[in-house]
Structure formats: structure tokens, C-alpha cells
Amino acid sequence: MKVKLVEYLENQTAFLNLDNLDEVFTAQKLAEVFEVKRNTISHYLNQLNDEGVLVKINSRPVYYFHKVAFENQFFLLQHDFYQTVEDLEKEKPLFEKKQDLFSLLIGHDKSLSRSIEQIKTALNYPENGLPVLLTGESGTGKSFLVNLIYKYCIENGLIEEKSSIITVNCAQYANNPELLTSNLFGHIKGAFTGAEESRIGAFEAADGGILFLDEVHRLNAESQEKLFTYLDQGVIYRMGETDTGIPIKTRLFFATTEELESTFLTTFIRRIPIQIELPSLESRGRNERLELVYSFLVSEQRKIRKKLRVSGQVLTLFTNGNFNGNIGELKNNVKVAVAEAFSQQHAKEEIYVTIHHLADKLLVNRSLSLQTVNQEEVVIDEMTSAEQIIEKTTPKQQRIMTVFERILTEFQANKQNLSVCEVQLKQEVDNLFDLLLFETDRQQKHEMLLYLTQYIRDTFKQMETSYQIKFNGNSIYAISYYLFQRGAIKWYPEDPEINSLVRELETQIETAHPTSYSYVNRILELCQPKLDLDVTPMDKIFLTLYLKKDDWTKELGIPKAIIVAHGYATASSIANVSNRFLGKDIFESFDMPLDVTPQQIAEEIIEYSETNDISNGLVILVDMGSLKEIYQYFPKQITTPIVIMNNVTTPLAISVGENIQKKQDLETMIEKATERAPLDWEIIYPEKNKTKGIITTCLTGIGTATHISHLLEKSLPSYRDLRILPYEYQHLLTKKTEETIFSMYDIIGIVGTANPEIKEIPFLSLEELIAGDEAQQISSWLHNVLSSEEIAIFNTNIIRNFSLEKVIDSVTILDTEKVMSEIELFMRDLEIEAQIVIGNAQKLALFVHVSCLIERLIRNIPIENYSGYEELAQCQKSYLAAIKKTFSVIEANYSVKIPDSEIAYIYDIIFRKTDKLIKDDEF
Numbered sequence: 049m050k051v052k053l054v055e056y057l058e059n060q061t062a063f064l065n066l067d068n069l070d071e072v073f074t075a076q077k078l079a080e081v082f083e084v085k086r087n088t089i090s091h092y093l094n095q096l097n098d099e100g101v102l103v104k105i106n107s108r109p110v111y112y113f114h115k116v117a118f119e120n121q122f123f124l125l126q127h128d129f130y131q132t133v134e135d136l137e138k139e140k141p142l143f144e145k146k147q148d149l150f151s152l153l154i155g156h157d158k159s160l161s162r163s164i165e166q167i168k169t170a171l172n173y174p175e176n177g178l179p180v181l182l183t184g185e186s187g188t189g190k191s192f193l194v195n196l197i198y199k200y201c202i203e204n205g206l207i208e209e210k211s212s213i214i215t216v217n218c219a220q221y222a223n224n225p226e227l228l229t230s231n232l233f234g235h236i237k238g239a240f241t242g243a244e245e246s247r248i249g250a251f252e253a254a255d256g257g258i259l260f261l262d263e264v265h266r267l268n269a270e271s272q273e274k275l276f277t278y279l280d281q282g283v284i285y286r287m288g289e290t291d292t293g294i295p296i297k298t299r300l301f302f303a304t305t306e307e308l309e310s311t312f313l314t315t316f317i318r319r320i321p322i323q324i325e326l327p328s329l330e331s332r333g334r335n336e337r338l339e340l341v342y343s344f345l346v347s348e349q350r351k352i353r354k355k356l357r358v359s360g361q362v363l364t365l366f367t368n369g370n371f372n373g374n375i376g377e378l379k380n381n382v383k384v385a386v387a388e389a390f391s392q393q394h395a396k397e398e399i400y401v402t403i404h405h406l407a408d409k410l411l412v413n414r415s416l417s418l419q420t421v422n423q424e425e426v427v428i429d430e431m432t433s434a435e436q437i438i439e440k441t442t443p444k445q446q447r448i449m450t451v452f453e454r455i456l457t458e459f460q461a462n463k464q465n466l467s468v469c470e471v472q473l474k475q476e477v478d479n480l481f482d483l484l485l486f487e488t489d490r491q492q493k494h495e496m497l498l499y500l501t502q503y504i505r506d507t508f509k510q511m512e513t514s515y516q517i518k519f520n521g522n523s524i525y526a527i528s529y530y531l532f533q534r535g536a537i538k539w540y541p542e543d544p545e546i547n548s549l550v551r552e553l554e555t556q557i558e559t560a561h562p563t564s565y566s567y568v569n570r571i572l573e574l575c576q577p578k579l580d581l582d583v584t585p586m587d588k589i590f591l592t593l594y595l596k597k598d599d600w601t602k603e604l605g606i607p608k609a610i611i612v613a614h615g616y617a618t619a620s621s622i623a624n625v626s627n628r629f630l631g632k633d634i635f636e637s638f639d640m641p642l643d644v645t646p647q648q649i650a651e652e653i654i655e656y657s658e659t660n661d662i663s664n665g666l667v668i669l670v671d672m673g674s675l676k677e678i679y680q681y682f683p684k685q686i687t688t689p690i691v692i693m694n695n696v697t698t699p700l701a702i703s704v705g706e707n708i709q710k711k712q713d714l715e716t717m718i719e720k721a722t723e724r725a726p727l728d729w730e731i732i733y734p735e736k737n738k739t740k741g742i743i744t745t746c747l748t749g750i751g752t753a754t755h756i757s758h759l760l761e762k763s764l765p766s767y768r769d770l771r772i773l774p775y776e777y778q779h780l781l782t783k784k785t786e787e788t789i790f791s792m793y794d795i796i797g798i799v800g801t802a803n804p805e806i807k808e809i810p811f812l813s814l815e816e817l818i819a820g821d822e823a824q825q826i827s828s829w830l831h832n833v834l835s836s837e838e839i840a841i842f843n844t845n846i847i848r849n850f851s852l853e854k855v856i857d858s859v860t861i862l863d864t865e866k867v868m869s870e871i872e873l874f875m876r877d878l879e880i881e882a883q884i885v886i887g888n889a890q891k892l893a894l895f896v897h898v899s900c901l902i903e904r905l906i907r908n909i910p911i912e913n914y915s916g917y918e919e920l921a922q923c924q925k926s927y928l929a930a931i932k933k934t935f936s937v938i939e940a941n942y943s944v945k946i947p948d949s950e951i952a953y954i955y956d957i958i959f960r961k962t963d964k965l966i967k968d969d970e971f
């Protein structure tokens with residue numbers, strides 16, 4: 049009875065109207081429906097309310113409805129009990145989710161969102177829509193998608209309800225091409241031996257509906273020809289009929305698992321304007337794979353009708369497994385595992401799926417050894433939906449969404465003028481991040497969180513080195529927690545009005561804080577591939593508002609100031625209060641563990657000074673400990689005066705901050721501070737001897753520069769007196785030795801993929817290093833740093849570590865062997881096409897550059913600007929065209945598109961290196 053009652057209410061709730069609540073939701077009416085006493089029903093209803101299954105509205109009469117069904121249909125509810133409908137309506141979000149049939153597709157809001165947009169465009173195209181070709185490996189959901197399209201067409205009145213969807217799998221007719229033609233186009237009597245009657249084919253059967261040709265690359269010649277006639281003229285000819293064509297209106301969908309390079313497909317593709325590639329399971333994000341697993345488990349639970357408990361390890365293996373048969377194979381594996389568990393435990397109340405029920409293949413999978421995120425086990429009963437499981441594992445998501453909605457509402461209410469409401473928006477974001485910081489239990493050693501924090505920390509370090517900035521220590525945690533909690537948020541406004549509101553806000557934020565915005569973009573760009581992020585404008589808005597600072601730039605001409613204190617938030621709160629009081633972000637803060645040693649404090653400060661422009665001095669406020677102890681660890685490379693003061697308090701920080709703002713000299717500042725209260729202080733003046741450093745750099749960004757630096761570090765026998773410093777190429781190129789790094793270190797050389805042309809500093813190109821001829825050059829830089837034995841070791845290591853394979857292997861995630869053979873092919877084609885001979889050095893450079901380039905394209909972060917492109921394009925049209933043409937090998941193999949800017953960089957590598965600009969007419 050109780051189960052029936054839930055089922056009944058679940059169905060009814062889907063039709064609930066809050067403005068006019070139906071009496072089927074009252075105990076009275078339900079008692080009538082179930083033909084039991086009102087008291088009995090009331091008892092069950094209240095019990096189900098206590099269990100959180102039903103929501104109760106305590107008005108007159110009292111209403112009960114199904115919570116999950118309500119949430120699926122309308123909006124999320126925070127409680128199970130409300131005094132009135134109005135109370136409940138207060139939780140109604142500003143922007144309701146719009147559902148359509150395609151939302152049944154997992155990935156509709158992620159990997160498939162662009163494809164669904166394209167499909168809708170094709171379907172709604174005037175007259176009869178446009179034909180669409182779906183490509184993708186087996187099991188990626190091509191048939192599933194076409195069936196949904198059919199339902200969508202009916203639901204939206206694009207085709208009539210009675211019209212059909214006809215599917216023909218062309219591969220099934222491999223041995224009987226005639227039959228395929230006849231089945232598709234029909235035949236007239238006598239068309240071939242045995243054709244005793246005229247027959248219609250699939251085209252005619254699908255007239256007014258949808259025709260889906262699966263494995264279309266197996267179409268025989270005759271059918272191809274007939275298909276082209278249909279595509280060009282809209283008529284078909286039955287077999288044996290040449291005169292009268294039959295006009296047909298069917299919406300055509302094709303699918304193929306083949307690469308689009310066979311001759312037939314090439315001719316065919318020209319006639320099909322829309323091609324959609326369905327992503328392989330592996331290329332879908334982790335969250336999306338998890339969603340698929342949950343939804344398959346839920347549907348299995350519905351079949352066995354028993355409580356299903358699934359171990360975390362099983363979920364991890366399903367999510368990370370290697371399934372060549374993609375979603376189809378994953379689905380089968382889930383089915384088999386549940387069936388296996390069920391057959392062993394069918395007498396039990398609850399079926400527990402563990403790794404013992406998995407196919408062996410899954411267990412030998414590499415994923416088991418990968419220390420990736422471990423899922424928590426889930427329990428699924430008849431009331432659990434896949435969305436619920438996802439939601440349960442990520443409860444804070446809702447808050448993030450609510451804050452985002454509030455921000456949008458605020459922005460809208462202020463006539464979309466950021467300058468008027470920025471303070472409130474910033475406040476909202478700060479509160480949210482504070483909440484995430486304080487409510488996310490740091491002890492909760494969630495693998496994912498640890499991984500995220502570590503990765504964000506590394507990313508920040510990278511950014512700090514390349515941009516010479518310093519992030520607040522807390523922001524590493526705040527951003528990691530944000531990304532952790534935000535996880536798989538699916539909500540992204542589909543409503544065009546809200547969408548444009550979001551864009552408008554993003555644009556205004558970008559205009560108001562271009563530097564912070566560009567840092568945020570860079571952070572997200574660096575994190576996106578590693579963290580499986582689905583970056584939305586919401587992230588950019590949140591993070592820019594959170595991180596924005598007025599003094600990212602260096603031209604303030606005042607000393608930098610930091611507060612270092614023991615305790616979880618002591619330093620950051622003094623810094624926060626002081627900065628707010630001073631109206632400027634004067635202080636950075638370092639929260640140190642209680643047991644930190646003076647040496648660690650010194651190291652933290654040294655690191656800060658390495659990555660920040662401290663040429664105007666550095667003021668350090670600490671809370672305790674002997675200053676002498678701290679500064680004895682300061683190395684020789686400090687080139688600027690440093691002030692250290694002890695016993696930091698908020699009033700002291702404010703006083704120092706005020707003097708910093710007034711640009712007082714350091715001695716005066718100390719004098720003023722000591723007037724307030726006695727305190728210990730020290731000033732350290734710089735010595736001349738700086739630590740030596742080698743810069744690594746790369747045209748294509750700091751990522752590759754960092755990889756190169758690791759290889760160099762690995763080659764060094766000791767790392768004591770030499771630092772390897774990855775650095776942004778563009779900064780070196782424009783600022784040369786004015787960059788702070790040169791005042792911090794005695795730079796003895798630069799290694800990289802492009803020469804930043806700094807006169808005073810020797811440069812060694814990566815390809816020279818790989819070629820090995822110039823290895824001595826780098827060791828000659830090291831004479832004063834390493835002993836001769838160490839140099840010998842270094843030389844051997846360099847030869848080993850800088851082999852071409854090693855370099856490519858370490859700079860990209862690609863399959864080195866495969867990518868090398870493709871680049872080789874590309875270079876050969878290019879030599880033929882452009883009638884040139886590419887020198888060995890350029891070849892080495894191309895190997896490294898192009899493999900990084902392929903990876904960038906796969907990750908969708910190409911370099912999009914190339915200064916002077918117009919001019920280059922005019923003078924070197926044919927060479928650029930030749931590169932572009934030969935590059936199509938790589939484009940096709942990786943399904944990527946290469947932008948003109950990247951072509952220009954390749955041009956540079958091949959031609960500019962030789963320093964002779966070849967005129968087009970020589971070509």
C-alpha cells in the first residue's frame with residue numbers, strides 16, 4: 049500500500065499546479081482513491097513525510113506530494129515541510145530550467161551541447177530540414193540519438209504523429225547489394241529476376257518521416273547514385289524505373305563508424321551540410337562518464353526491483369574503464385555486473401555489487417593502478433534517480449548556483465551596470481568563497497580535493513613565475529574548494545535572455561578588470577584539461593570577482609608588503625582588515641602552520657621575492673620568532689632592501705600600510721611604527737652576489753617551458769647553486785633584461801624553442817640541444833657553478849634526457865611514436881609540396897613544436913594571434929598555403945582545425961630560422 053501510494057503520488061506530482069493545487073494531493077481524496085480510511089492514509093502520508101519522500105504543506109487542507117518528482121519537474125526544495133504554498137514558492141529559482149527531450153541524452157549539457165544545437169538547426173531548417181551525417185565509433189550513441197530526434201520531431205510538430213522512422217543498416221546487405229538497393233528505393237515488376245511484384249522501399253515508407261541509414265559507407269554503387277539523385281532533386285527512382293521519379297519528403301540521417309576519407313564519403317559529404325561527430329566514451333569528461341554509470345545502474349535497479357548497493361571501487365572502475373565499444377559496452381558491463389550480483393544474492397533484500405561481479409577485463413585495466421579519485425559507494429532504491437545520486441554527492445552545488453542567480457538578479461536590478469553594483473557582487477562572491485573555505489572540511493581527505501588543491505597550487509606557482517605576481521595563500525584553497533564543490537554543475541542558462549545577461553556581465557567584468565580576467569582565463573585554461581573542467585562564463589565571473597586586485601601591475605612604485613603569521617587565518621585576517629581599512633590591497637598574507645620553523649618562513653619569503661617585483665623594497669611583518677633567525681636564511685640574491693618587523697598586530701599593519709602608501713622611505717617608516725609601540729625590527733641591505741639561473745622559455749607558453757625546465761633539472765647533478773626558471777617568452781622578448789628575474793638572478797643562459805634576442809645573455813635552442821652538437825655550450829655556462837666532474841655527469845645526462853623521444857614524451861601527452869611518424873609524413877609532404885629541403889635543425893624544432901601544437905589543438909587552446917600576420921600572409925601566400933595543405937594529414941588524423949596563426953608559427957620555424965625571407969615569386 050505504501051509503495052503504491054508513493055507511486056501514485058509520484059505520477060500525480062508531475063502534473064501538479066502550484067497556483068491551483070488539486071485535491072488529489074489531500075488525505076481525503078487519497079483515502080477515496082485507495083478505498084481506505086482517512087486515518088490510515090494520513091498515517092502513511094506523515095510517515096512518508098518524515099522519511100523525506102513526500103513534501104507536506106500544512107495549509108487547509110493539508111497537501112502532500114512527491115518530492116523527487118516535484119524537483120524533477122519544477123525546482124529544488126530545501127525542506128520537506130512548508131506552512132503555505134507561498135513559503136514553498138519562495139524557493140523558486142529566478143531562472144527555471146527548461147527541459148527538452150534532448151536532456152535525456154547524457155552529455156546534452158556538456159560534450160553533446162554543440163551537437164544538439166546543430167541538430168536543432170538542421171531539424172528546424174525551412175521546408176524539410178537538412179540531412180545530417182553522424183560519425184563516431186561504435187556505441188557512441190548514434191542510433192540512440194536518431195531515435196530521440198524522431199521523438200523530438202513529433203513533439204515539436206515537425207513531422208506528423210503517424211509518420212514513421214525507418215532504419216536501414218547498410219552493412220547487413222554486404223553480400224546482396226541488389227537487395228539493399230531494392231529495400232531502399234523499391235522496385236518495379238520485372239526489375240530483376242524474381243521481382244514478380246512492384247514494391248516500395250524505405251524511402252517511400254519513410255515519406256513524411258525519418259529515414260536513418262546506418263553504416264552508410266557500405267552503400268553499393270547503384271544505391272549511392274540513387275541517393276545522390278534524391279539529395280540533388282528530391283525524387284527517387286525505383287529499381288527498373290527510369291522515367292518517372294517519385295517525389296519524397298523524408299528527413300535523412302546517416303551514420304558511419306568510418307573515417308570520412310573513402311572516396312564515396314568524400315563525394316557524399318559535399319552534399320551533407322551538417323556533420324556531427326559523437327565523442328568516444330574516453331573523451332567524455334569524468335563527470336559525464338559517472339552520470340552514464342549512475343543512469344545505467346538506476347535502470348538496472350528498476351528491473352531487479354531490489355535495493356542496489358554499488359561499491360566505490362566498482363564505480364571507479366566503470367568510470368575509468370577502457371571501453372572500445374564506448375557507451376554501449378559500458379552499459380552492457382553494468383548490466384552484466386548487476387545480473388551477476390543478482391544471481392548470487394537474489395534471496396537477499398539488498399544486492400551488493402562489488403568488484404567480484406565485474407568482468408576480468410575491467411580488473412586488469414590500467415585504471416585500477418591509477419590513483420585517481422575514488423568514488424563513494426551508492427545505494428539505489430526505487431525512489432532514487434540518477435540526478436539525485438549526483439546531487440547527493442555534491443550538495444554544495446546548489447549554494448553556488450543560488451549565489452550566481454543572486455548576482456545576476458542584482459546586476460539586472462542595477463540596469464546591467466557593473467560599476468553601480470560591483471561592491472555588492474564582490475561581497476556575494478567573497479561570502480560564498482568564505483563559506484566554501486570554512487565549511488569544506490580540510491580534514492576530509494577527499495582524494496579529489498587533494499588532487500585539486502595540489503594542481504591549483506602548481507598552476508598558481510606557474511602563473512606567479514610567469515607573470516611575476518603573487519596570489520593570496522588562501523585563494524589556492526578557496527578556488528580548489530570552489531572547483532571541487534562546483535564539480536559537475538549542469539546548470540547553464542539555455543534561455544537566450546539570461547545567456548545574454550551572463551555575457552554582458554562577463555564583458556563588463558573583463559573591461560573593468562582586464563588583468564585579473566586574463567589571469568583567471570589562464571588559470572582555467574591550465575586547469576581545464578587536467579581537471580576535467582567544463583568551463584563556463586559563471587566560473588570566469590566568480591573567479592575574476594574573487595581574485596580581482598587593483599595593484600596587479602607593478603608601476604605603483606611602492607614597496608611590497610607581506611604579513612607572515614602562525615595559525616590557519618591569522619595573517620590573512622590581519623591583511624584583510626588592514627587592506628579594507630587602507631582601501632587598497634597593500635598586504636599579501638602567509639598563513640603558516642604553528643610548528644613552522646624560521647627557515648621555512650624564510651623560504652616562503654624568498655619564494656615570494658622571486659616571483660614578485662620587489663625592486664622598491666620589501667616589508668615583512670611577522671608575529672613572533674627571532675628575526676635574526678629568519679633573515680640568516682636569506683640568501684645572497686636579494687637585491688633590494690628588506691625590512692622585517694616583529695609582533696605584527698592589525699594597528700601596526702595599518703600604520704605601516706599608511707606609510708607605504710605615502711611612499712615614505714623605509715627608515716622613516718620604521719621610526720613611525722616604533723613610535724606607536726616598541727618592536728623588533730631589522731633592515732637587510734642587498735649584497736652583490738646573486739644565485740645563477742638558466743631560463744627556459746617557449747614560444748607556445750609557459751607549460752612547455754616548465755617541461756623543458758624539468759628535463760634540465762633532471763640533468764643537473766646538484767641543484768644547490770643553480771636555478772632553472774621557466775619564463776614567459778613574450779615577456780622576455782618585450783622587456784628583455786628589465787624583467788625582474790634578471791635582478792633576482794645572475795642569468796647565465798636561456799634555453800628554449802625561440803630566441804628572445806637578449807643581447808647580453810646566450811641562447812641555446814632546444815633543437816640544438818637535442819641535436820647534441822651544442823651540448824658543450826650549455827656546460828660552458830656552468831663553469832663557475834659546477835665542478836668538472838659534475839659537468840661531465842651533466843653532459844651525459846643531457847644527451848640522455850634530451851633525446852627527441854624524451855623531449856616529446858615529456859612535453860605532450862600524445863603517443864610519441866605515432867605523433868612522430870605523422871610529423872615525419874607532414875614534413876615529407878611539405879618538402880614535396882613547397883619544393884624545399886627542411887634542414888635538420890628545423891626538423892627537430894618541428895617535431896617538438898608540432899607535437900605541442902597537436903596537443904594544444906586537441907585541448908582546444910590554439911595560439912590565436914600572430915603579430916604581423918597580414919603582412920606575412922601577403923608576401924608568403926604560397927608557402928602558407930603549402931603548409932596548410934600538408935597539414936591536413938594531421939588535421940584529419942586528430943579531427944582538429946588548425947588556425948592561420950599556428951600556420952604562421954610553423955612558417956617561422958621553417959623559414960625565419962634561416963634568416964632568408966623567401967619571396968613568393970621564388971616559390
Ligand SMILES: Nc1ncnc2c1ncn2[C@@H]1O[C@H](COP(=O)(O)OP(=O)(O)OP(=O)(O)O)[C@@H](O)[C@H]1O
Pocket residue numbers: 152153154155184185186187188189190191192193305375376377379
Ligand atoms: N548520451 C547518451 N545517454 C544515455 N545513453 C546513451 C547515450 N548514448 C548512448 N547511450 C546508450 O548506449 C547504447 C549504445 O548506443 P547506440 O547503439 O546508439 O550506439 P551507436 O553509435 O549507434 O553504435 P553502433 O555504431 O555500434 O550501432 C544505447 O543502448 C544507448 O542506450
